[in-house]
Amino acid sequence: xxxxVNGEDLEAREGQTxxxxxxxxxxxxxxxxFHEKVGVAGRCRACLVEVEGMKGLQTSCxxxxxxxxxxxxxxxxxxxxxxxxxxxxxxxxxHDCLSCEKNGGCELQNAAYYLGIERPSISLPALAPxxxxxxxxxxxxxxxxxxxxxxxxxxxxxxxxxxxxxGYRGQHTGIIFDDDAPMGTSTxxxxxxxxxxxxxxxxxxxxxxxxxxxxxxxxxRTTCPYCGVGCQLDVHVKGEDVVRVTGTExxxxxxxxxxxxxxxxxxxxxxEDRLTTPLIRENGExxxxxxxxxxxxxxxxxxxxxxxSGPDAIGGVSCARSTNEDSYSMQKLFRAVLKTxxxxxxxxx
Amino acid sequence: xxxxxxxxxxxxxxxxxxxxxxxxxxxxxxxxxQAVKKGATLxxxxxRRHALADYATIFxxxxxxSDVAFLNGLMRVLIEEELYDKKYVAECCENFDALKAKxxxxxxxxxxxxxxxxxxxxERIARTMAANRPGMAIYTLGITEHTCGKNxxxxxxxxxxxxxxxxxxCGGVNPMRxxxxxxxxxxxxxxxxxxxxxxxxxxxxxxxxxxxxxxxTGLPDKPGMMMPDMMDxxxxxxxxxxxxxxxxxxNTEPNITHVEKSLAAAEFIVCQDIFQTETTKFAHVILPAxxxxxxxxxxxxxxxxxxxxxxxxTPPGEARPSWWIFKELAKRFGQEWPSCSGKELWDxxxxxxxxxxxxxxxxxxxxxxxxxxxxxxxxxxxxFLHRDGKFxxxxxxxxxxxxxxxxxxxxxxxxxxxxxxRRLYHYHxxxxxxxxxxxxxxxxxxxxxxxxxxxxxGIADGEMIIxxxxxxxxxxxxKVNERIPRGLVWTSFHFREGNANWLTNNAxxxxxxxxxxxACAVKIEKVG
Ligand code: SF4
Ligand code: SF4
Numbered sequence: 069x070x071x072x073v074n075g076e077d078l079e080a081r082e083g084q085t086x087x088x089x090x091x092x093x094x095x096x097x098x099x100x101x102f103h104e105k106v107g108v109a110g111r112c113r114a115c116l117v118e119v120e121g122m123k124g125l126q127t128s129c130x131x132x133x134x135x136x137x138x139x140x141x142x143x144x145x146x147x148x149x150x151x152x153x154x155x156x157x158x159x160x161x162x163h164d165c166l167s168c169e170k171n172g173g174c175e176l177q178n179a180a181y182y183l184g185i186e187r188p189s190i191s192l193p194a195l196a197p198x199x200x201x202x203x204x205x206x207x208x209x210x211x212x213x214x215x216x217x218x219x220x221x222x223x224x225x226x227x228x229x230x231x232x233x234x235g236y237r238g239q240h241t242g243i244i245f246d247d248d249a250p251m252g253t254s255t256x257x258x259x260x261x262x263x264x265x266x267x268x269x270x271x272x273x274x275x276x277x278x279x280x281x282x283x284x285x286x287x288x289r290t291t292c293p294y295c296g297v298g299c300q301l302d303v304h305v306k307g308e309d310v311v312r313v314t315g316t317e318x319x320x321x322x323x324x325x326x327x328x329x330x331x332x333x334x335x336x337x338x339x340e341d342r343l344t345t346p347l348i349r350e351n352g353e354x355x356x357x358x359x360x361x362x363x364x365x366x367x368x369x370x371x372x373x374x375x376x377s378g379p380d381a382i383g384g385v386s387c388a389r390s391t392n393e394d395s396y397s398m399q400k401l402f403r404a405v406l407k408t409x410x411x412x413x414x415x416x417x
Numbered sequence: 418x419x420x421x422x423x424x425x426x427x428x429x430x431x432x433x434x435x436x437x438x439x440x441x442x443x444x445x446x447x448x449x450x451q452a453v454k455k456g457a458t459l460x461x462x463x464x465r466r467h468a469l470a471d472y473a474t475i476f477x478x479x480x481x482x483s484d485v486a487f488l489n490g491l492m493r494v495l496i497e498e499e500l501y502d503k504k505y506v507a508e509c510c511e512n513f514d515a516l517k518a519k520x521x522x523x524x525x526x527x528x529x530x531x532x533x534x535x536x537x538x539x540e541r542i543a544r545t546m547a548a549n550r551p552g553m554a555i556y557t558l559g560i561t562e563h564t565c566g567k568n569x570x571x572x573x574x575x576x577x578x579x580x581x582x583x584x585x586x587c588g589g590v591n592p593m594r595x596x597x598x599x600x601x602x603x604x605x606x607x608x609x610x611x612x613x614x615x616x617x618x619x620x621x622x623x624x625x626x627x628x629x630x631x632x633x634t635g636l637p638d639k640p641g642m643m644m645p646d647m648m649d650x651x652x653x654x655x656x657x658x659x660x661x662x663x664x665x666x667x668n669t670e671p672n673i674t675h676v677e678k679s680l681a682a683a684e685f686i687v688c689q690d691i692f693q694t695e696t697t698k699f700a701h702v703i704l705p706a707x708x709x710x711x712x713x714x715x716x717x718x719x720x721x722x723x724x725x726x727x728x729x730x731t732p733p734g735e736a737r738p739s740w741w742i743f744k745e746l747a748k749r750f751g752q753e754w755p756s757c758s759g760k761e762l763w764d765x766x767x768x769x770x771x772x773x774x775x776x777x778x779x780x781x782x783x784x785x786x787x788x789x790x791x792x793x794x795x796x797x798x799x800x801f802l803h804r805d806g807k808f809x810x811x812x813x814x815x816x817x818x819x820x821x822x823x824x825x826x827x828x829x830x831x832x833x834x835x836x837x838x839r840r841l842y843h844y845h846x847x848x849x850x851x852x853x854x855x856x857x858x859x860x861x862x863x864x865x866x867x868x869x870x871x872x873x874x875g876i877a878d879g880e881m882i883i884x885x886x887x888x889x890x891x892x893x894x895x896k897v898n899e900r901i902p903r904g905l906v907w908t909s910f911h912f913r914e915g916n917a918n919w920l921t922n923n924a925x926x927x928x929x930x931x932x933x934x935x936a937c938a939v940k941i942e943k944v945g
Binding site for chain 1: 421422423441442443444445447450451453454472593594595596597598599600601602603604605606607608609610612613618627631633635636637639640641642643644647650655656657658659660661662663664666669684685687689690691692693700701702703704705706708709710711712714715716717718719720722723724725726727728729730731733734735736737738739740742743744745746747749750752754759762763766767784785786841842844848849850851852853854855857858
């Protein structure tokens with residue numbers, strides 16, 4: 069089917085909402101509480117649009133498309149309504165973009181930019197800081213929270229860890245962990261789903277703090293090095309350093325979700341303890357050696373043993389954590405070069 | 418896995434036995450929990466009432482090592498009450514009569530007594546599974562790490578075939594692999610009996626094919642030794658040189674004292690790794706390898722999905738990609754290997770020599786990976802195996818199996834069962850997680866014991882205790898945990914101090930040579 073958005077024919081599928089069709093076609097509508105994974109909430113009311121034949125403005129995240137539907141996203145009435153929502157959110161929080169980790173990746177900031185809001189029009193007294201840095205990997209700034217509920221839905225419906233919820237009422241409504249415990253002592257398992265869901269800088273990765281601005285990093289998609297689920301990760305890299313890891317949003321099998329190891333367990337490659345040269349043991353002590361020296365020694369020793377005792381006197385175990393190409397090469401070395409099938413790995417653990 | 422992770426979220430029924438997926442495969446557990454939220458039936462069978470049990474429709478607290486008896490009990494109910502899929506069994510399976518005769522040999526009361534799961538519970542689980550088909554059977558090392566591991570696996574397959582659940586979407590037999598690339602290491606032939614793509618070395622045509630592919634002659638025809646046998650071979654001098662790539666055997670293998678004795682007896686050990694470990698202490702030569710993120714390649718996940726692993730940093734110092742190291746060694750034996758990158762190795766060698774991966778090429782997996790079998794470049798990959806009950810071998814073969822107890826069971830001297838595994842915040846011996854800030858989440862290991870045993874021994878939560886088996890002892894903090902039944906102690910092998918493998922039994926499944934990490938006999942003593 070087709071719908072008409074701002075005078076243009078856009079292709080749409082049954083079951084999609086106006087917002088989904090707009091996004092698929094590169095039409096920007098500010099929308100903060102909707103996320104593909106956790107669905108429609110209809111909380112923020114930033115995504116208002118005009119739909120011909122419907123009374124008043126509609127939240128585009130919740131209206132299913134119908135063939136021939138005519139939608140307008142940039143009329144003065146629409147933009148004014150959107151502005152009101154975004155302006156109020158900016159006014160009631162502490163959105164200090166200069167130092168915020170989310171600067172450049174913030175959906176509230178993007179909405180303000182799109183709507184031409186330079187600074188919030190209402191000026192309220194500064195809020196007292198409300199930081200929770202008690203957990204190992206996540207930092208929480210409640211003054212930046214816009215109560216979109218994406219983190220809550222992520223924690224409850226996506227990773228189903230049931231830690232986050234909304235607490236309190238009215239203007240005091242805010243996110244809480246368990247019965248309003250500090251994140252670090254709550255039952256949170258630090259999977260970081262809530263961080264990935266957060267459209268603003270309210271939930272951020274501690275390890276990324278001060279490491280890079282968003283536009284300084286490149287994203288490299290790869291596969292998690294830990295368990296056999298094989299989650300797809302986006303590694304955000306500055307130069308040679310990992311700044312943060314996020315789950316690949318549309319990647320199989322994990323659809324953007326990760327666990328604590330995949331999301332935060334990435335420093336080991338940079339450890340001072342890394343082996344950086346070949347080592348040879350001499351008189352009980354290890355000493356540095358060149359590649360040629362070390363490899364020549366291994367080859368000579370293997371040759372001698374093969375000559376004396378046959379190839380089956382050599383055995384090898386490959387690594388279940390390294391790549392297919394590496395394990396393939398090792399078994400090829402054993403079979404094609406050393407001529408033994410004594411090659412195995414911890415296949416059973 | 419015959420099926421895929423994504424199917425968990427859509428399944429009607431999930432039967433999870435011997436898998437603590439909330440900790441060991443967290444993202445898989447998200448899907449299982451999502452299914453429950455949508456109304457799926459979740460059956461959890463485990464000696465520990467672990468976190469997934471909190472979401473379960475039915476939880477059965479099975480005794481360690483009683484799986485075959487338990488599963489035979491379920492099948493007895495299905496057969497006696499004629500609840501099994503008769504059409505499927507008749508059309509797609511064989512050897513049903515032998516299975517039937519076997520499971521009818523043992524009265525349900527006996528199965529209940531062995532497994533600790535009551536007769537009514539056995540009936541309830543069997544009936545629930547029959548009423549909610551297809552269902553997915555999911556397991557992990559709780560099934561395999563036993564001296565009867567292979568029989569456990571075949572029993573799960575028996576059950577799923579009996580229910581007609583194999584070869585269907587949201588069904589199947591689904592072992593989740595522990596490490597990121599155990600599946601892949603098997604796929605590409607790091608096994609003593611098969612070439613890449615599970616092509617047996619004993620078959621002359623396979624050897625001929627690989628001789629041609631590799632440009633060599635005289636590939637060995639006799640299957641090689643499995644790891645535990647190689648380790649024993651070190652002590653007996655049958656194995657004179659041992660090449661250990663990326664494994665910390667001194668911490669991960671059962672009975673550390675025995676393992677270290679074997680390693681110390683070796684004439685020549687080469688270790689290729691990214692760090693010094695307890696194992697490299699025994700090395701004569703250590704070769705520095707590139708780590709994850711320092712080279713391109715692929716991993717194969719549990720769902721048979723081959724996904725790209727990309728490079729984003731250079732290896733430190735002289736560290737080199739492992740394939741380069743193997744290639745350099747081959748050169749010293751006069752062989753020039755052609756491939757010079759992960760892409761060339763996969764595209765020009767692995768996927769050419771192994772038909773199951775024939776259609777998987779790097780340019781096809783730039784986004785999502787592909788699931789094998791994927792025989793040609795037009796093939797979309799295979800989400801679930803044995804479609805319509807058509808098994809690779811033709812028909813699904815039922816195995817008539819007897820239950821056997823673990824190699825070591827509690828007695829008067831060692832009255833408790835020790836079972837071991839992984840925890841959420843660490844991976845194996847912490848060479849990686851221990852250097853990534855995860856110690857903050859779990860700085861030291863502890864032993865989970867039941868409130869009843871704690872009381873009996875006068876042990877308070879958090880108190881240091883001595884855990885002793887016939888093979889060794891460790892000092893470790895006790896955690897009194899109501900999720901643990903009386904008579905069971907549970908701990909991990911993440912830390913050198915208090916490592917469970919000082920205690921575990923180096924007894925193995927006779928065929929698969931999987932060690933019995935999940936069961937041995939121990940006793941608790943107070944410190945001092
Ligand atoms: S880190 Fe994970 S478990 Fe913790 S609050 Fe966020 S989503 Fe929930
Ligand atoms: S992110 Fe967690 S669940 Fe996913 S592959 Fe990595 S370790 Fe496994």
